[in-house]
Amino acid sequence: xxxxxxxxxxxxxxxxxxxxxxxxxxxxxxxxxxxxxxxxxxxxxxxxxxxxxxxxxxxxxxxxxxxxxxxxxxxxxxxxxxxxxxxxxxxxxxxxxxxxxxxxxxxxxxxxxxxxxxxxxxxxxxxxxxxxxxxxxxxxxxxxxxxxxxxxxxxxxxxxxxxxxxxxxxxxxxxxxxxxxxxxxxxxxxxxxxxxxxxxxxxxxxxxxxxxxxxxxxxxx
Amino acid sequence: xxxxxxxxxxxxxxxxxxxxxxxxxxxxxxxxxxxxxxxxxxxxxxxxxxxxxxxxxxxxxxxxxxxxxxxxxxxxxxxxxxxxxxxxxxxxxxxxxxxxxxxxxxxxxxxxxxxxxxxxxxxxxxxxxxxxxxxxxxxxxxxxxxxxxxxxxxxxxxxxxxxxxxxxxxxxxxxxxxxxxxxxxxxxxxxxxxxxxxxxxxxxxxxxxxxxxxxxxxxxx
Numbered sequence: 001x002x003x004x005x006x007x008x009x010x011x012x013x014x015x016x017x018x019x020x021x022x023x024x025x026x027x028x029x030x031x032x033x034x035x036x037x038x039x040x041x042x043x044x045x046x047x048x049x050x051x052x053x054x055x056x057x058x059x060x061x062x063x064x065x066x067x068x069x070x071x072x073x074x075x076x077x078x079x080x081x082x083x084x085x086x087x088x089x090x091x092x093x094x095x096x097x098x099x100x101x102x103x104x105x106x107x108x109x110x111x112x113x114x115x116x117x118x119x120x121x122x123x124x125x126x127x128x129x130x131x132x133x134x135x136x137x138x139x140x141x142x143x144x145x146x147x148x149x150x151x152x153x154x155x156x157x158x159x160x161x162x163x164x165x166x167x168x169x170x171x172x173x174x175x176x177x178x179x180x181x182x183x184x185x186x187x188x189x190x191x192x193x194x195x196x197x198x199x200x201x202x203x204x205x206x207x208x209x210x211x212x213x214x215x216x217x218x219x220x221x
Numbered sequence: 222x223x224x225x226x227x228x229x230x231x232x233x234x235x236x237x238x239x240x241x242x243x244x245x246x247x248x249x250x251x252x253x254x255x256x257x258x259x260x261x262x263x264x265x266x267x268x269x270x271x272x273x274x275x276x277x278x279x280x281x282x283x284x285x286x287x288x289x290x291x292x293x294x295x296x297x298x299x300x301x302x303x304x305x306x307x308x309x310x311x312x313x314x315x316x317x318x319x320x321x322x323x324x325x326x327x328x329x330x331x332x333x334x335x336x337x338x339x340x341x342x343x344x345x346x347x348x349x350x351x352x353x354x355x356x357x358x359x360x361x362x363x364x365x366x367x368x369x370x371x372x373x374x375x376x377x378x379x380x381x382x383x384x385x386x387x388x389x390x391x392x393x394x395x396x397x398x399x400x401x402x403x404x405x406x407x408x409x410x411x412x413x414x415x416x417x418x419x420x421x422x423x424x425x426x427x428x429x430x431x432x433x434x435x436x437x438x439x440x441x442x
Contacts, residue, residue: 216437
């Protein structure tokens with residue numbers, strides 16, 4: 001079955017305390033987004049990279065500096081929201097087949113998890129990696145908070161893998177809405193999410209500490 | 222106001238894939254529990270260390286090897302559950318005053334957060350550090366899962382700081398129950414939890430990757 005991948009890089013870098021958007025930060029001398037791109041290029045038949053149009057020139061410099069072939073991916077401009085960016089990416093892929101949608105700022109995902117997500121989606125129609133909640137979890141409501149059962153909750157990661165036509169159709173129905181991930185859109189459109197086991201190390205580079213963590217993890221691997 | 226601290230080290234190390242319990246693992250050449258102990262010794266008037274009785278001999282070796290004064294802390298045997306261990310620790314402290322209860326396996330907590338937890342508890346009766354949920358959060362029920370609002374949820378850390386008499390009284394009422402943290406016991410006893418801002422870097426050493434992360438974080442600091 002054909003395997004497509006969409007790498008979504010929308011971040012402006014505000015939370016990192018850095019002028020460089022998170023996806024362009026160097027992680028052991030290689031930009032985060034290039035690490036992620038290469039991981040998916042090794043597994044998928046086609047890779048779509050969604051970047052803000054304003055970053056295209058900078059990307060071109062990086063691409064040439066790090067010897068990334070233009071034929072390894074398709075570049076697409078992002079929208080004003082994550083939803084819009086994913087929709088722009090989905091326009092470049094077509095079924096029948098599967099598509100893995102992944103945050104550019106998760107460069108530590110293993111090849112095994114990418115392969116497993118595609119395999120599970122081939123079997124179940126979709127695959128959403130999740131990990132258990134290790135800390136006590138509280139819910140805040142009306143200024144008060146209460147413990148909720150952490151055993152009943154999961155933290156959701158990417159790559160989230162879907163049948164191309166089904167996820168395209170889901171996004172068509174909710175193009176104006178706000179979702180924090182693709183599984184939310186897929187579910188809102190009436191589909192049932194299939195959870196798979198994610199990876200503790202598959203972190204999102206959000207804070208400066210994450211970059212330190214990610215670098216140490218790569219060195220130890 | 223008198224400031225006491227209880228460091229709870231109950232772990233058996235199974236999840237680390239290691240025979241050494243997590244609290245004794247070396248983090249940049251110093252055992253995790255010794256790092257944590259010293260942090261609290263610098264801020265609190267008294268420190269109680271709760272360890273499984275089976276680890277007392279090993280602890281004595283470490284203590285002497287790392288030149289920890291016996292007068293810096295009181296050693297207490299843990300129980301068969303976290304609840305029992307905390308109760309044993311609470312028996313060694315007395316009010317009026319505040320007590321910070323902390324996981325031995327969170328050696329990256331900053332001195333600032335410890336001080337802030339005591340200050341907030343002095344003002345509000347208790348202080349529970351929490352951080353936002355960065356990932357999409359799902360709830361699993363009856364084999365299905367659904368998105369829940371991550372903005373309404375918080376991940377709970379330690380040190381959790383309380384008025385000594387109030388937390389002692391809370392534990393008396395729930396000595397036979399299972400809780401994942403002290404705030405849960407405090408709340409079950411009818412008290413209102415006061416949340417404060419925790420630290421993204423204040424991680425729990427649970428998996429091998431955490432030790433790598435913690436080491437890198439200390440090196441970068």
